[in-house]
Amino acid sequence: MEIAIQYITNALSVGGTYALLALGLAIVFGILGFINFAHGEIMTICGYVLFYAMAIGLPFWFAIIIGVIMAGVAAVIMERIAFRPLRGANPMSLLIAGFALSGALQISFLVFLGERPKPVPMPEYFTGAIKIGGIYIGVVQVISIAVTIVAVFALNLFLKRTKFGISLLAAAEDFSIARLMGIRANAIFSGTFAISGLLAGIAGVLWLAQRGSVSYTMGFTPLIKAFIATIIGGMGSLTGAVLGGFLLGALEIVFQIILPSEQLIFRDPIVLFFLIAVLLFRPGGLIQEKKESMR
Amino acid sequence: MTININKQKDSRRIRDKKPDIGTRVGESFNSALLLLFTVAILTVPLSFIGATVNRIIILIIINIIAVVGISIFSGNSGILTIGHVAFYGIGAYVSGLLTTSPDIKMEFLPNLPEFLMNLNLSLLPAIIIVGIISAFLGLLTGLPISRLRNTSAIIATFSLLVISHYSLIGAKDFTNGNKSFYGVDQVVDVWTALGFLALAIGIAFLFKQSSAGLQLRAFRDDEIAAKSMGVKVNRRLLESWIISATVMGVAGALFAHTVGAFAPRAFYFLKTFELIAMLIVGGIQSISGAVCGTILIAVLLEIVRNIENGFVLFGLEVPPLWGLTQFCLSGIILLVLYLRPSGLFGNTEITLPFTKNLWPLSKKKVYETISMAPVFKKDNIGSGDMGKCLRADAVTKNFSGLQALNKVSIEVQPGEVVGLVGPNGAGKTTLINIVTGSLVLTDGRIFIDDKEITSWSMQSIALAGLGRTFQNIRLFKELTVRENIMVSVSANKDHSGLSLEKTATNWLVEFNLQEYAHRLAGTIPYGYQRELEIARALALRPRYLLLDEPAAGMNRAESENLLKLLKDIRTRYGVGILIVDHDLHLIMKLCDRVVVINKGEVIASGKPDEIQKAPQVIEAYLGTDQE
Numbered sequence: 001m002e003i004a005i006q007y008i009t010n011a012l013s014v015g016g017t018y019a020l021l022a023l024g025l026a027i028v029f030g031i032l033g034f035i036n037f038a039h040g041e042i043m044t045i046c047g048y049v050l051f052y053a054m055a056i057g058l059p060f061w062f063a064i065i066i067g068v069i070m071a072g073v074a075a076v077i078m079e080r081i082a083f084r085p086l087r088g089a090n091p092m093s094l095l096i097a098g099f100a101l102s103g104a105l106q107i108s109f110l111v112f113l114g115e116r117p118k119p120v121p122m123p124e125y126f127t128g129a130i131k132i133g134g135i136y137i138g139v140v141q142v143i144s145i146a147v148t149i150v151a152v153f154a155l156n157l158f159l160k161r162t163k164f165g166i167s168l169l170a171a172a173e174d175f176s177i178a179r180l181m182g183i184r185a186n187a188i189f190s191g192t193f194a195i196s197g198l199l200a201g202i203a204g205v206l207w208l209a210q211r212g213s214v215s216y217t218m219g220f221t222p223l224i225k226a227f228i229a230t231i232i233g234g235m236g237s238l239t240g241a242v243l244g245g246f247l248l249g250a251l252e253i254v255f256q257i258i259l260p261s262e263q264l265i266f267r268d269p270i271v272l273f274f275l276i277a278v279l280l281f282r283p284g285g286l287i288q289e290k291k292e293s294m295r
Numbered sequence: 296m297t298i299n300i301n302k303q304k305d306s307r308r309i310r311d312k313k314p315d316i317g318t319r320v321g322e323s324f325n326s327a328l329l330l331l332f333t334v335a336i337l338t339v340p341l342s343f344i345g346a347t348v349n350r351i352i353i354l355i356i357i358n359i360i361a362v363v364g365i366s367i368f369s370g371n372s373g374i375l376t377i378g379h380v381a382f383y384g385i386g387a388y389v390s391g392l393l394t395t396s397p398d399i400k401m402e403f404l405p406n407l408p409e410f411l412m413n414l415n416l417s418l419l420p421a422i423i424i425v426g427i428i429s430a431f432l433g434l435l436t437g438l439p440i441s442r443l444r445n446t447s448a449i450i451a452t453f454s455l456l457v458i459s460h461y462s463l464i465g466a467k468d469f470t471n472g473n474k475s476f477y478g479v480d481q482v483v484d485v486w487t488a489l490g491f492l493a494l495a496i497g498i499a500f501l502f503k504q505s506s507a508g509l510q511l512r513a514f515r516d517d518e519i520a521a522k523s524m525g526v527k528v529n530r531r532l533l534e535s536w537i538i539s540a541t542v543m544g545v546a547g548a549l550f551a552h553t554v555g556a557f558a559p560r561a562f563y564f565l566k567t568f569e570l571i572a573m574l575i576v577g578g579i580q581s582i583s584g585a586v587c588g589t590i591l592i593a594v595l596l597e598i599v600r601n602i603e604n605g606f607v608l609f610g611l612e613v614p615p616l617w618g619l620t621q622f623c624l625s626g627i628i629l630l631v632l633y634l635r636p637s638g639l640f641g642n643t644e645i646t647l648p649f650t651k652n653l654w655p656l657s658k659k660k661v662y663e664t665i666s667m668a669p670v671f672k673k674d675n676i677g678s679g680d681m682g683k684c685l686r687a688d689a690v691t692k693n694f695s696g697l698q699a700l701n702k703v704s705i706e707v708q709p710g711e712v713v714g715l716v717g718p719n720g721a722g723k724t725t726l727i728n729i730v731t732g733s734l735v736l737t738d739g740r741i742f743i744d745d746k747e748i749t750s751w752s753m754q755s756i757a758l759a760g761l762g763r764t765f766q767n768i769r770l771f772k773e774l775t776v777r778e779n780i781m782v783s784v785s786a787n788k789d790h791s792g793l794s795l796e797k798t799a800t801n802w803l804v805e806f807n808l809q810e811y812a813h814r815l816a817g818t819i820p821y822g823y824q825r826e827l828e829i830a831r832a833l834a835l836r837p838r839y840l841l842l843d844e845p846a847a848g849m850n851r852a853e854s855e856n857l858l859k860l861l862k863d864i865r866t867r868y869g870v871g872i873l874i875v876d877h878d879l880h881l882i883m884k885l886c887d888r889v890v891v892i893n894k895g896e897v898i899a900s901g902k903p904d905e906i907q908k909a910p911q912v913i914e915a916y917l918g919t920d921q922e
Contacts, residue, residue, distance in 0.1 A: 035446050085633055091446050092375055096575065097632050099377065103568055104625035107618050224457050227450045235447055265465035269458040276439050276451055283442040 002135050007253055013141040015249020016148030017206045019242040021226035024199035026241035031172040031192045034091040037098030040219025041105040042197050046071035046204035047214030051118045060123050068201035075197025076190050109216035117215035120208050144206045151202050152242060164191060228275045234285030243286060323500040326644040330586045331493050342485040355593040356488040357549045359586050360495045362573045364542030366585040367499050368535045371508050373515035377567055378452035381459035382540045384562025386425045386547025388470055391479045393421040399478035406468040418482050422548050429544025430537050437536035441529045463559040477556035483549050491549060495542050499582045502538060506785035507531050513771045513782040520769035525757035525786035525835060565621055572624045575631050578638025583645040599623050642773055683744040684708045685839040685871055690739035692725055699725045700895045707839055707871040714886035715875045722895040723875050727843055731763050732756040762832030763841040768824050772817030776808060776827055779816045783835040806830045822853050839871045846878040854881050861885055
C-alpha cells in the first residue's frame with residue numbers, strides 16, 4: 001500500500017512536470033498555431049539562471065523566482081528574434097525555425113557554459129520525506145504536485161478572469177476576428193510566449209528539484225515527451241495537454257517499475273511507442289477539437 | 296473569356312498549334328539524367344585525389360541518396376519528416392550485422408544469437424535484406440503517422456528518432472550499445488555509390504510522376520479538394536513513407552560500408568540537422584533541390600570542419616568538433632526560412648531544352664491522339680435510367696443545439712439540373728457538406744443511385760460518382776492545369792486505355808483550356824480557374840455534379856458564359872447537376888427544378904417559374920431581396 005502510494009505520487013509529480021511543459025506548448029499552438037521546438041531550451045535557460053543565481057549567493061527562493069521570470073523573458077525574446085520575422089509563414093516553417101533555434105541554443109550552452117552538468121543544490125528540507133497518514137512521501141514530490149496544481153489553477157484564473165487572458169482566449173478562437181476587435185497582435189504574441197515561458201520555467205525548477213543538475217541538453221528529452229503529450233492530448237487543447245502530461249508520467253513510472261534495471265534504457269522508447277500506438281486509434285488525440293471539419 | 300466547346304474548331308486549333316504535351320516520363324528522365332551527370336562530373340574526378348577525399352566524396356553521394364529518400368515523402372506530401380535518420384541508423388546496423396565477419400563480431404558482440412553471428416553476407420544481398428526490413432519498419436511506423444497531419448505528423452516522426460536512438464543504445468547485444476560498432480567491410484566505392492544514387496533518383500522521379508505521387512502532391516496543395524477527387528490520402532502517405540524509409544535504410548547500409556565503424560550518436564540530432572538543412576536549402580518540393588542542396592551544404596560543412604581543425608592547430612580553446620557545425624547548420628536553416636522559404640529550386644526541376652528527346656520512346660503517338668476529338672459517350676456517364684438518382688432523404692443536422700437542417704429531402708435525376716437556393720444561413724452549405732461527406736449528419740440517409748453512402752468518407756463518395764466544385768475555388772495551385780485534371784483522372788482509374796496525360800489533355804481541349812496546360816493552376820485567370828474546377832470534377836466521370844456557387848464573383852457576361860457551359864455539360868454528359876448559387880438569373884434559366892430552403896427546411900420545390908410565384912418563397916427569399 002505504502003509503495004503503491006509512493007509510486008502514485010511519483011507518477012503525479014513527474015506527470016505534473018510534463019503537464020506544465022505540454023501546457024506551455026499547447027498554449028502557443030492553440031493561440032498562434034505552431035509548435036515551439038525550442039521550448040525545452042527555455043527550461044534549460046531557467047536551470048542555468050537558477051544555478052548562477054545560487055552560485056553568486058542569492059537565496060534559494062529568490063533564485064527560483066528570478067529563474068522563472070528569466071524563462072518568461074527568454075521566451076519573449078525568442079519570439080521577437082526568431083519567430084516574429086516568420087509571422088504568417090506556414091506552421092512547418094515555424095517548427096523548423098524552432099528546431100534550428102533549439103540546436104543553436106544547445107550548442108551555445110555547450111560552448112559557453114560547458115559540457116558537464118552543473119549541480120543545483122536543493123535545500124535540505126527538499127530532499128526529506130514527510131509523513132502523511134502514516135505513509136512517508138518525498139517532499140519534492142509533494143511540492144511538485146502542489147506547484148502543478150497551483151500553476152494550472154492560476155493559468156485557468158488568468159485566462160478566464162483577466163482582460164488580457166480573455167483576449168488570449170479570443171485570439172485562440174479566431175485570431176483575425178480578435179484583431180478586428182482591437183486586440184493588438186504583438187501583445188498576443190508576446191503575452192502567449194511569456195506565459196508559455198513562465199510555465200516552462202516552473203517545469204524547469206520542478207525538473208531540477210527531481211534531478212538536481214542542469215546540463216545543456218536538460219530540456220531536450222522532457223520536451224520530446226511533452227510534444228507527444230500535446231499530440232496525445234489533442235493539439236492545442238489545454239485540458240488535453242495536462243491530461244497527456246499525466247498519462248505520460250503514469251506510463252513512465254509503470255515501465256520504470258516493470259522493466260528490469262538493465263533494460264531501463266528502453267523505458268523512453270517503449271513509452272513513446274505506446275503513445276504513438278494510441279495515435280493509431282485516435283489520430284486527433286484524446287480531446288478532439290470541438291469544431292466540425294467544415295470550411 | 297470565351298467558352299467554346301466546338302469539337303471541330305478545337306481539334307483544328309490543336310493541330311495548328313502542335314502543343315507540346317511532353318510526357319511526364321520524358322521530362323523526368325531528362326532531369327534525372329542531368330542530375331546524375333552533374334553529380335558524377337563533380338565527384339568522380341575528385342575521387343582520384345586520395346583516400347580521404349575519396350571517402351568524403353562517397354559520403355556526400357550517400358547523403359544525397361538519403362536526402363532524396365526523405366524528399367520522396369516530404370517533397371510530395373509537404374510533411375517534413377525529422378525522424379528518417381532512424382531508418383538510416385537501423386539500416387547501418389542491420390547491414391553491419393549481416394556482413395561483418397564472425398571473428399570480428401565475436402570480439403565485441405559475444406552475446407549475438409548464433410545465426411546472426413555466423414552470417415557473413417556480401418554487400419548486395421545485405422542491402423536487399425536491409426531494404427526489406429526498412430520497408431517493413433516503414434509500414435509499421437507509417438500506419439499511425441499516415442493518419443496524422445501537419446505539426447502532429449512532424450512531431451510524431453521526431454519521436455521515431457528518439458525511439459530508435461535509445462533502442463540502438465539499449466540493444467547492447469546487437470549494437471555494442473553506446474560504444475562503436477566496428478569492423479564493417481569498407482567496400483563501397485564511388486561507382487557503387489553513384490549506382491545507388493541513380494537508383495534513388497530514378498525511384499524519386501518515378502514516384503513523383505506516378506499517379507500516387509501526383510495524388511500526394513494534390514493532397515499537399517489541398518487535402519479537401521484531393522479527397523473530393525477520390526484521392527485516398529492516407530494510403531498515398533503510407534506508400535510514400537514506406538518507399539522513402541526503404542531508400543533511407545539502404546543509404547544507411549551504404550554509410551556503414553563506407554565508414555566501417557559507427558556509434559548510435561552518428562544517427563541522431565546532428566545528422567538530422569544536416570539532412571534537413573540539405574533538404575531545405577534546395578527546396579523541399581524538388582528532387583533537383585535535394586541533390587543540389589546536399590552538395591552545397593556538404594561542401595560548406597567540409598570548409599567549416601577545416602576551420603575548426605585550424606583552431607586546434609593554433610592551440611586556442613577548442614569547442615568540441617561538432618559545435619560550430621551545428622551552429623552553422625542552424626544558421627543556414629534559419630537564413631533559408633527568412634529569405635527563401637521554398638528553397639533554391641522552389642518546386643521546379645532542372646531541365647535543359649535540348650535534352651527533350653533523350654527518352655528513347657518517341658512522342659509521336661502523343662500527337663496522333665491529341666488531334667482526335669475528345670472521347671466521351673453520353674452513356675458512359677449519365678445513364679438516363681429513371682430509377683437512379685442522387686438522393687438525400689430526410690437529412691437532419693444539429694450543431695450542438697442549433698438545428699441547421701430539419702428533414703431536408705432532395706433528389707437529382709441523371710441529366711437533370713436542380714437548383715438549391717435560400718437566404719444566407721438557410722443550410723445550403725451544410726447540406727452540401729453532408730452530401731459530399733465532409734460533415735456527418737445527425738439523422739437521415741443519402742443515396743447515389745441504389746447505393747447508400749450515408750457517412751461514407753469524402754473520397755469514397757467521390758468515387759461512387761459525385762463530383763464537386765467549391766465555393767472558394769480549391770484548385771491544386773502548385774500543380775499545372777493539366778496535372779489538376781490528371782489527379783481526378785488517375786483516381787478514377789477507368790480512362791479507356793489512354794494515358795493520364797492524353798485523357799487530361801482531351802479534357803482540356805474539351806474546355807478549351809489546352810493553351811494553359813502547363814501553367815500552374817493558381818496563375819490562370821479567375822474565370823478559367825472556375826472552369827478548370829468544373830473540368831476537374833467532370834474528369835472523375837461522375838454521374839452527379841455538385842456545384843457550390845460557381846457564379847460567385849462573376850460579372851453578367853461571365854455568368855452568361857457559365858450558363859452556356861453548364862447547359863452544354865448537362866446535355867453532353869448526361870450528368871445530374873445540383874447547383875447552389877445566389878445568382879437567381881442563372882438558376883432560373885438553367886434549372887429544371889428549384890428547391891428553396893429556409894431555416895433548415897424545404898419551403899418550396901418545383902419548376903423555376905412556379906417557384907418565382909410561390910408566396911412563401913417571395914416572403915422568405917425574394918421578398919427580402921426586393922426590400
